[in-house]
Amino acid sequence: MAEYRFNVFGKLVLIRGSAGAWEAFYPGPDGKRRPADFIVPGDIAEADLLEYLADLFHEHATPRNHSVTQLP
Known part of the structure; x- marks a missing residue:
């Protein structure tokens, strides 16, 4: 199962799964994850996650946190 990490205007977001079955989480500093308070529709392609x-x-954009980036 693929995992993608994003910095979303200063907040860490983890997306796991594949098109048709995405799950979104907020990773904590202790390594645990909690379910995110949003959903990623199943018809979103992997290549479109950042734009979505x-x-x-x-x-949530601010002058300091003005973009969404995919993390390694």
């Missing part, structure tokens, strides 16, 4: 997160959370 940017569109969903654009209101």
